[in-house]
Amino acid sequence: MTTRRDFLKGVAAAGTLSGLASKSEAQAAQAETQTRAAVSALPPSSYVEAMESDVPGYSEAEAEHYFVQHAGSDFMADVIKSLGIDYIASNPGSSHRGLQESLVNYGGNTKPEWLTCLHEESSVAMGHAYSKIAYKPMAMACHSTVGLQHAAMAIYNAYCDRAPLIVFGGNHLDAADRRPGAEWSHAAQDAAKLVRDFVKWDDTPHSLQHFMESTMRAYKIATTPPMGPVVIIVDGHLQEKEVEGNLPRIPALAPTVPPQGEIGALREVARLLVNAERPVILVDRVAHTPEGMTRLVELAEALQAPVVDRGGRMNFPNDHYLNQSGRRGQLIREADVILGMEMYDFWGAVNTMRDLVHRESSRRTRSDVKLISLGVNDLFIKANYQSFQRYQPVDLSIGGDAQASLPSLTEEVRRAMSAGRRSQIADREKGLREAYGNMQAQSRRRATYGWNSSPISTARLTMEVWQQIKEHDWSLVSRGLGGWPQRLWKMNKHYHHIGFSGGGGVGYGLPASVGAALANREHGRLTVSFQSDGDLNYAPGVLWTAAHHGIPLLSVMHNNRAYHQEVMHLQRIATRRQRGADGPAKIGNVFEDPFIDYATLAKSMGWWSTGPISDPADLAPALKRAIDVVSQGEPALVDVVCQPR
Amino acid sequence: MQSKNRQIPIAFAVLTLVAGISIGTSATQEDEEADRGKKDFVEVGCYQCHGYQGQGGPGGRIAPKPLPLEAFTRLVRRPANVMPAYSPKVLSDEQLKRIHKYLESIPEDPEVSTLPALSEE
Numbered sequence: 001m002t003t004r005r006d007f008l009k010g011v012a013a014a015g016t017l018s019g020l021a022s023k024s025e026a027q028a029a030q031a032e033t034q035t036r037a038a039v040s041a042l043p044p045s046s047y048v049e050a051m052e053s054d055v056p057g058y059s060e061a062e063a064e065h066y067f068v069q070h071a072g073s074d075f076m077a078d079v080i081k082s083l084g085i086d087y088i089a090s091n092p093g094s095s096h097r098g099l100q101e102s103l104v105n106y107g108g109n110t111k112p113e114w115l116t117c118l119h120e121e122s123s124v125a126m127g128h129a130y131s132k133i134a135y136k137p138m139a140m141a142c143h144s145t146v147g148l149q150h151a152a153m154a155i156y157n158a159y160c161d162r163a164p165l166i167v168f169g170g171n172h173l174d175a176a177d178r179r180p181g182a183e184w185s186h187a188a189q190d191a192a193k194l195v196r197d198f199v200k201w202d203d204t205p206h207s208l209q210h211f212m213e214s215t216m217r218a219y220k221i222a223t224t225p226p227m228g229p230v231v232i233i234v235d236g237h238l239q240e241k242e243v244e245g246n247l248p249r250i251p252a253l254a255p256t257v258p259p260q261g262e263i264g265a266l267r268e269v270a271r272l273l274v275n276a277e278r279p280v281i282l283v284d285r286v287a288h289t290p291e292g293m294t295r296l297v298e299l300a301e302a303l304q305a306p307v308v309d310r311g312g313r314m315n316f317p318n319d320h321y322l323n324q325s326g327r328r329g330q331l332i333r334e335a336d337v338i339l340g341m342e343m344y345d346f347w348g349a350v351n352t353m354r355d356l357v358h359r360e361s362s363r364r365t366r367s368d369v370k371l372i373s374l375g376v377n378d379l380f381i382k383a384n385y386q387s388f389q390r391y392q393p394v395d396l397s398i399g400g401d402a403q404a405s406l407p408s409l410t411e412e413v414r415r416a417m418s419a420g421r422r423s424q425i426a427d428r429e430k431g432l433r434e435a436y437g438n439m440q441a442q443s444r445r446r447a448t449y450g451w452n453s454s455p456i457s458t459a460r461l462t463m464e465v466w467q468q469i470k471e472h473d474w475s476l477v478s479r480g481l482g483g484w485p486q487r488l489w490k491m492n493k494h495y496h497h498i499g500f501s502g503g504g505g506v507g508y509g510l511p512a513s514v515g516a517a518l519a520n521r522e523h524g525r526l527t528v529s530f531q532s533d534g535d536l537n538y539a540p541g542v543l544w545t546a547a548h549h550g551i552p553l554l555s556v557m558h559n560n561r562a563y564h565q566e567v568m569h570l571q572r573i574a575t576r577r578q579r580g581a582d583g584p585a586k587i588g589n590v591f592e593d594p595f596i597d598y599a600t601l602a603k604s605m606g607w608w609s610t611g612p613i614s615d616p617a618d619l620a621p622a623l624k625r626a627i628d629v630v631s632q633g634e635p636a637l638v639d640v641v642c643q644p645r
Numbered sequence: 646m647q648s649k650n651r652q653i654p655i656a657f658a659v660l661t662l663v664a665g666i667s668i669g670t671s672a673t674q675e676d677e678e679a680d681r682g683k684k685d686f687v688e689v690g691c692y693q694c695h696g697y698q699g700q701g702g703p704g705g706r707i708a709p710k711p712l713p714l715e716a717f718t719r720l721v722r723r724p725a726n727v728m729p730a731y732s733p734k735v736l737s738d739e740q741l742k743r744i745h746k747y748l749e750s751i752p753e754d755p756e757v758s759t760l761p762a763l764s765e766e
Contacts (some may be wrong), residue, residue, distance in 0.1 A: 354727055415691065444763045446753040450700030457700060463762040488763075564693070568703065569688045573728035585690055644693055645702030 020046065023606040058299075060100030060366025069303055072208055073102035073239035075247050079212045081111060083219050085139045085166065087130070087518065088112040089123035091150070093143020095170025095186055098239030101143065114141055115549060118541025120147045124229075125501075125508045126515030128163045132313070132498040133519035135289055137164040137222055144170045144186040145194075148231075152195050153505045157440075158229045159198040160344075161312070162376075164222035165229035166215075167195075172236045173204070176605055177560045180360075183236075189231045197384040200228035207442065223402040224256040225288070226376040254521060261374055261400030262406060267371050268396060270412035274421060276370075278336035278355075279305040282349055284401045285312035285342040285375075290494040293317065295406035298451045302413045304428040306331055306435075309486075312344055312499045318491035321436040326443060326487060328494070332364050336441045339403040340394075342375040349392035357576065372396045374405060387503060389578055409623060443487040456616045458482045458558065461530075462489070464619040465556055468627055469528055477516035478529040481558055482645055495525065506563075507538030510555075514546045517559045517635075525553065526630060531637070533559045533591065535600065540601060544633045547606030553635040554626055557642075559612060562590040564644045602637040611639025675746060682747030689731070699748050704728060707753040717745055759766045 056061050063069075076099055080088070088103060090096070104114055117123040122140050127138035142148045148169045158165050171191040172178045178187055188194075192202035200222045205211035208247035211234070218230040261269075273279050281300055287293045296316055300307050306324035309314045309329060316323050324331060332338065332350060340346045348370065354360040366369075371394040378399045381388050398405070417425070429593035458481035466489050475495040476485055491497055498516055501508035520527045536557070546553055566589040574580035586592070595612075602609040608629040610622050619640065626636035670704060686692060688701075699708025711717050718741050721731050757763045 057660070385715055443756075444757050446701070446706075447763055448760065449706050450696055450698040451754050451760065453698045453700065454694070455697065457698075458702075467762055567690075568693050571693055572729045575690075575731055575735060577736040578732050580735070585693070643696045643698075643700070643702065645696070 003162060003645040049337060061580060068240070070243045071098060071102060071106075071239065071243055071245055072124065072211075073098035074106045075208050075243065076211055076215075076234065076239065077102040077107040079250055080139060081107060081147050083166075083253060084135070085112045085137065085214070085339060087113040087115050087127075088139040088168075089117050089126050089140055089515075090141035091117045091120050091123060091143065091147060092171055093141075093147050093186075093418055095144035095147075095172060095236050096141045096168060096183070096234060096239070097170075098236065099170075099234055100167065102239075102326040108143050113183070115545065119539040120150035121154045121507055122511040122514075122539050122542040122545065124151045124165060124167065125164045125511035125516065126545075128154065128161065128501075128508070128515065129498060129512035130440045130515035130519045131163050131165065131227075133477070133495055133516045137166050137219070138515070139166040139168060140165060142169045144172070145188050145191060147588075149195055150299040150300060152513075153503075154508065155195050155229050155231075155403075156198045156385070157501045157503040157505045157508050159385075159503070161499065162225070162227050163229070163502070164227040165628040166218060166222060167229055169231055169233045170236055170239075171204070171233050172231070172547075173206075174235075174237055177237050188334075192231045195229075195231060197382055197472050198229075198387075199231050200226075200380070201232070202231035204235070205238070205364040206235070208243065210247050211238070212250060216251070219253065221255050222255070224251050225258045225404070226380045227288075228380075248583065258401035258404040259379070259399070260408060261402075261405040265396065265413075266400045266405060266409045266414070267412045269374065269398065269409060270416045271303065271454075272337050272370055272372065272396070273303055273339060274413055274416045274425075276305075276335075278331075278335050279303055279337045279339070280331045280335040280645075281305050281307045281338040282310065282332075282338055282343060282346075283315045283351070283402075284310040284340075284344045285315075285499065287313045287315045287494060288403055292403035292406070293494055295403065295410065297322075299406055299410045299413065302410055302417075304425045304432065306432060308332070309351075310344070310349065311486065311497065312342070314491065314494050314497040314499070318486055319490045319492050321433045324439060326433070327435060329364070333366070335365065335369055337370045337372065338365070339372045339374065341373075342377070343373065345389040346371075346394070349394040350392065351390075355516070355572065368396045372398070374400060374402050374409075375399045376401050440487075447488060449482065450643065452616060453643065454614050454616065455643050456619070457612065457643050458645060459484050459488070460616050460617065461556065461558070461640055461642060464616065465528065465530075465623060467620065469526055469554075471625065472526040473527045474528055475516065475520050476528050476530075477513045478531065481642075495523075506535050509535035511539065511542040512633075513543050513553055513555060514551055517546070517551045518549070521551060526627065528551065528554045528556065531555045531557045533557060533561060533596065534563045536598065537591070537596070540605070541637070543602055543605035543607055543637075550633055551635060552630045552633045554623075554630045554635045555602075555635065557611065557637065557639045558624075558639050559639055560596065560644045561592060561595060561641070562586070562644070564589075569645075598639040599637065602635075602639075607635045609637040609639065611637075612641045613639065614641040652660040665680065668682055676750075678743050678746040679750040680747075681757055682740075682743030682750075685736075686744050689736050689744075691744065694728070699753070708748040709753055712754055714742065714745050717741070739740065 030361050123140045127140055130138045142151045169191055172183050172187045178184055204212040205214045213230055218232055222230045300322045307322050308328040309316045309325045350365050351361050351363050353359055373394045450457040451460050462481050462484035477498050479500055480486055517527035567585050571585040599609040599611045622638050629636040694704030695707050724730055
């Protein structure tokens with residue numbers, strides 16, 4: 001067993017926080033200074049300083065009985081630090097108290113910094129959106145059975161949205177070591193089973209070596225396309241007990257290079273696209289990073305092919321004439337070749353099914369269209385949850401990360417193009433520019449509809465916000481109001497849009513906005529969110545988290561005082577059955593009598609806020625004041641009573 | 646002749662008065678119908694998809710120039726796309742007429758060129 005003195009000597013010898021448990025380990029560490037420095041480059045925390053002197057008044061035997069000299073979770077903290085994770089979001093719980101204490105005291109509460117969350121669903125959704133701005137995962141700690149149940153829906157969203165997350169869940173595996181009561185109700189034989197259907201991988205380590213290996217593996221799995229959440233169940237006893245024996249060496253992380261489509265198949269795609277007269281590029285979750293946008297523009301320009309962006313990520317600038325998403329119906333109908341990349345729902349993009357009693361589907365495409373699929377969806381699929389959408393037969397299906405495959409595909413397109421064909425393809429540009437101009441003009445014309453109405457139209461609200469933010473370096477981190485920002489704002493940076501929840505689990509919007517704003521903070525960006533009222537009502541405590549951690553965010557509410565989607569659904573059913581109209585459709589779906597005062601709610605959580613605003617003329621001054629507040633590093637909420645959609 | 650000539654302006658004045666009253670009454674009735682139509686529009690849930698001003702949303706734009714009443718009625722009774730069919734059981738012809746009046750009464754939206762927020766390139 002490692003003694004306290006051995007441990008202190010080890011610390012002194014290495015001068016790091018790397019979790020050294022014996023002299024021999026300390027000596028080994030000296031030979032690995034470079035590796036260790038990367039793992040624990042921080043100055044000693046108050047914990048380590050305190051450990052550099054003995055506890056006065058106790059014999060060595062007493063000290064060993066009462067005090068833990070080197071807890072297992074200290075080593076866990078070192079492992080987590082080695083991954084370069086900046087934040088760990090958590091609602092507290094005793095099953096991960098050892099890890100929490102280690103990260104805060106031993107780890108100095110930095111890289112990762114512990115974020116205080118008021119609901120596990122908020123923790124996970126924060127991390128979900130954070131990863132789409134920071135391009136790396138956040139960690140979460142969930143309190144055993146109950147915490148993981150709270151977290152589950154948000155984990156499902158991240159799974160559907162292919163977002164990386166590292167979830168640590170506490171548990172007490174050994175029944176003999178459980179205290180009576182809560183430690184039993186908060187323990188499970190197989191804690192991760194609860195979410196296994198919608199995580200990419202999970203494990204329950206039984207030793208520190210096992211923890212290290214599984215956490216490193218989990219990180220690699222989470223961040224390799226198709227990305228997704230992973231869960232590591234951290235045994236409470238393993239966290240808290242004294243370390244026995246030498247600690248394992250923490251290897252440097254070697255991220256996995258994303259898989260690329262097979263070159264012969266990409267060559268065939270290029271041939272089909274070059275020979276097509278009306279090619280269309282359909283994209284959904286292609287661009288993980290700005291590089292993905294750049295590469296997609298190159299491909300589209302080489303082919304002079306219109307791009308229809310389904311918006312799962314910011315894939316293609318909307319001020320580029322080849323972004324013709326607003327013409328998707330016509331383009332898909334007329335296309336002779338459609339390349340779908342990282343499509344969440346390829347079937348839904350090329351077929352329709354009306355919401356009638358008898359579900360009938362029809363194809364939107366020409367009968368002779370060639371369909372090509374490129375993406376990672378076929379490389380990873382699970383059985384139970386049906387988020388993989390309906391099966392779409394295609395002519396060519398290529399497994400590979402689209403972003404990683406784009407440079408080769410574009411190169412093959414250029415190679416396949418004769419000078420004559422290049423000239424013919426270049427001739428498409430004029431018509432596509434004209435169509436783009438018409439599409440833009442039509443969007444602006446449509447935005448005038450109901451311009452002066454009260455409740456405020458979503459297009460008016462969109463443009464009032466645009467007028468205030470357009471000179472800033474802004475980032476829209478929510479679903480846009482009916483897609484108006486995508487139609488009317490200039491969106492040409494990767495952080496101008498981060499996609500959606502993935503699984504459609506309501507309650508993602510507010511915590512996701514806070515998480516994305518956290519990632520934007522270090523870049524000094526103005527983070528903007530259109531916040532729906534129904535979403536905010538799920539777990540408003542994350543408002544406090546934003547205020548507490550000084551996360552600047554402009555939250556502009558789309559307050560229609562209802563779960564309006566459900567109002568429409570109920571109306572549809574009642575109308576189909578020839579009974580009832582709007583009144584009954586509201587039952588169970590609207591927030592009236594009383595209206596919810598979101599401005600006061602936000603204020604109570606430490607936000608600057610104003611509203612409700614229902615006169616469009618009042619928007620500009622309110623938004624100006626809110627942006628002043630956000631520019632000072634604080635969150636601000638403007639409650640706007642809007643048209644339903 | 647003189648008396649006949651005097652009668653002409655009197656008759657004209659009476660006709661003008663009657664016509665004026667008649668026109669005034671008609672306008673009021675139409676306003677009332679439009680007001681009632683607005684209530685119907687909300688009560689039967691048209692606003693849910695078309696917006697309170699008929700400006701459109703998930704459903705198309707239906708104001709300020711709705712289809713002629715006959716075509717409008719046909720579309721509501723037998724919609725072509727995702728709109729649910731409203732049978733006379735839940736929406737009477739009278740209500741439809743009033744809703745149509747309401748949609749006709751909605752003022753035109755401003756032109757893009759008059760809105761700096763939209764006309765800036």
